[in-house]
Amino acid sequence: MKQFKRCVALLLAGIFLAALLTSCVKKENDAPDGMMVASAAGADYLLYVPTTWNTNTFYGISGAYRDATAQSTVSVQRYSSAGYSVGDDISGRKMYWTVVCLPQIQIRAVNGEVTPYTADEAHAAHSFFLGGAPAEYYHVTALVPTREGERQTLHFVYVIAERNGYFYVLSYLGTEAAYQLSESDLDKIIAEFKFSETPYTPSQTAWKPANVKDVPDGMKIACSDEVAYRFFAPADWDVDAYQRVFAAVEPNDRSNVSVVAYLPVESGMSVSEFHKMTTDLMARVSGEGAYEAVAEKESTLGGVAAMDYEFRYTVGGTSYHYRQLVATYRGMFYTMTYTATEAHYAEHLADFEKMAAELIFR
Numbered sequence: 284m285k286q287f288k289r290c291v292a293l294l295l296a297g298i299f300l301a302a303l304l305t306s307c308v309k310k311e312n313d314a315p316d317g318m319m320v321a322s323a324a325g326a327d328y329l330l331y332v333p334t335t336w337n338t339n340t341f342y343g344i345s346g347a348y349r350d351a352t353a354q355s356t357v358s359v360q361r362y363s364s365a366g367y368s369v370g371d372d373i374s375g376r377k378m379y380w381t382v383v384c385l386p387q388i389q390i391r392a393v394n395g396e397v398t399p400y401t402a403d404e405a406h407a408a409h410s411f412f413l414g415g416a417p418a419e420y421y422h423v424t425a426l427v428p429t430r431e432g433e434r435q436t437l438h439f440v441y442v443i444a445e446r447n448g449y450f451y452v453l454s455y456l457g458t459e460a461a462y463q464l465s466e467s468d469l470d471k472i473i474a475e476f477k478f479s480e481t482p483y484t485p486s487q488t489a490w491k492p493a494n495v496k497d498v499p500d501g502m503k504i505a506c507s508d509e510v511a512y513r514f515f516a517p518a519d520w521d522v523d524a525y526q527r528v529f530a531a532v533e534p535n536d537r538s539n540v541s542v543v544a545y546l547p548v549e550s551g552m553s554v555s556e557f558h559k560m561t562t563d564l565m566a567r568v569s570g571e572g573a574y575e576a577v578a579e580k581e582s583t584l585g586g587v588a589a590m591d592y593e594f595r596y597t598v599g600g601t602s603y604h605y606r607q608l609v610a611t612y613r614g615m616f617y618t619m620t621y622t623a624t625e626a627h628y629a630e631h632l633a634d635f636e637k638m639a640a641e642l643i644f645r
Contacts, residue, residue, distance in 0.1 A: 315475050321347040322359075322483040324525035328414060328451065329483060330359050331475040333468050340526070349468065354437070355461035357472055360601075362450045376419040376443045379450050384421070387601060388439050391572065392425035400424050400438065413444035413453060414478045424459075428572065438462040442473055451478075488524040499641050505531045506542065511612065512585060513643040514542045514619075517634055531638070538623035538631045540638050545616040554590045554609050557616050565596055573597040577604075584610040584619060585644040595625075604628040606635060612644050 314320055318331040323340040332338065332347040339346050339356075346358030367375035389395040400422040412418050421441045426434050440455035453476065455462075455469055490507040498504060498515060505516040506529040516522055516531030523530065530541035547557070565574050575595040582591035589610035596603055606621040619642065621635035 315471075318471065318475060320483070321345060321357075324484055324523050325521075326359070326483045327361075327479055328359065329477045329479055330357075330453075330472070331477075332357065332472055336468070349457075349461060349465050353458050353461045355455075355457035355465050357453070357455045357469065359451060359453045359476075362452065364445055364448055364450045367450070374417075374419065374445075376417070376445050376450065379443055379452075380419060380421055380441065384441050384443070384452070384454075385423075387597070388423065388425055390602075391427050391437075391597070393428060393434060397423045397425045397439075413442050413451065413473065414446075414476045416444040416446040416451070416478065418442050418444040435459070440469065446478060485525045489527045490524055490529075492522075492524070502637075502641065505529055510542075510544065511615070511645050512542065512617065513645065514638070515641045516540065516638060520634075533627075533631055533634070536624070536627045536630075538621070538627050540619065540621050540635055542642070543618050543620070545618070546614070547616060552616075554611065554616070558590065558592060558609060561618075562594075582608060584608045584617065584639060585612065585642045587612055587644065606632070608639055617644075 313329075314331055317334055319334050319338065321330045321332045321336070321338045321340065322328060323345045326345050328345075330345045330347075336347040336349050336357075339348055344358055344360070346356060348357075349355040362379075364375050364379070367378045385397065388397050403422040411420075419442070421439075421443070423439050424436055425439065427437050429435055436459045438455070438457050438459065438461075442453040444451045444453075453473065455465070455472075457465055490509065492504045493506055493508040493513065495504050495513060501518055502515040503518050503522065504513065505522045506512065506514040510529070514529055514531075517533075519534070520531040521534050523532070528541055528543055530539055532539040545557070552560075562574050562576075573596055577593040577595060579590060579592045582589045587610050589608045592605075592607045592609065594605050594607070596605060602625065603622050604625050608619045610617050619639055621632070623631060
């Protein structure tokens with residue numbers, strides 16, 4: 284059962300891929316009492332969470348969750364602030380909330396109805412700064428459909444800071460009960476958040492690059508010797524050895540490609556059954572309507588038969604466009620997943636297809 288849970292976690296991590304930054308060493312011994320670092324490798328900030336939470340930093344997502352039994356997550360992501368400066372009457376941060384963040388919540392809400400959470404007046408101080416940078420604080424609730432056909436109230440807390448040409452969006456998502464339990468922790472998380480001039484690097488790497496002599500032109504190795512495949516990425520993409528899942532990230536817009544292995548619990552599972560399992564898991568995590576199938580067709584991966592799935596999926600309120608190749612090799616399922624925002628999906632599709640063409644099973 285532990286192995287099954289670990290495989291599911293890695294599988295979902297492959298779907299929830301986000302971006303990384305370049306890295307220099309930043310040690311972890313300065314965390315406030317009772318807190319720990321939940322920053323992803325390369326982040327130019329320190330996100331601290333209580334030690335009673337569970338960090339979740341797969342693929343460069345800085346974040347953590349309070350309890351696996353109820354939705355209660357916090358994360359930080361960075362976006363360019365270019366194009367959001369509109370004058371003195373409205374800040375770029377407010378504009379970003381209005382045109383980007385709020386519509387994503389409305390898409391998930393029943394009838395698009397989102398309600399300001401007025402009981403949060405005690406947190407008004409958060410409206411001004413995050414880590415010393417100018418910020419806006421927003422807290423709304425929405426009634427969201429569940430996969431079981433029911434409805435539940437979710438809390439959405441956003442703190443949008445602006446620094447050095449970027450928005451830093453600290454977001455919290457939780458059920459009504461989870462928010463009540465997380466409220467004081469969230470105060471600490473926001474209050475202790477810090478920006479750093481030294482990009483964060485965990486104290487130990489998770490893996491070492493495989494020893495490969497014949498690397499395709501213009502590419503580099505993006506996996507270790509411990510797996511049954513060779514995964515190559517464009518030479519100018521980032522490969523993070525501090526994450527437990529093998530992935531490559533385009534450094535400018537966070538588009539990325541990952542390879543994840545999954546050992547089925549029961550023998551005889553088909554690729555279509557495997558794909559249904561993953562889509563069910565995604566729906567369970569993010570709710571009804573988060574997953575949208577686009578296309579599917581037969582293909583190959585590493586010289587073996589594969590299915591090629593294209594879909595859109597909403598992760599943490601942001602919609603991403605995906606291509607995923609799924610193949611079986613020696614009793615294991617292997618997924619190669621390309622993730623990008625809609626604006627950049629077509630831009631790096633050829634890179635993904637070359638990575639898929641160069642993948643080798645050993």
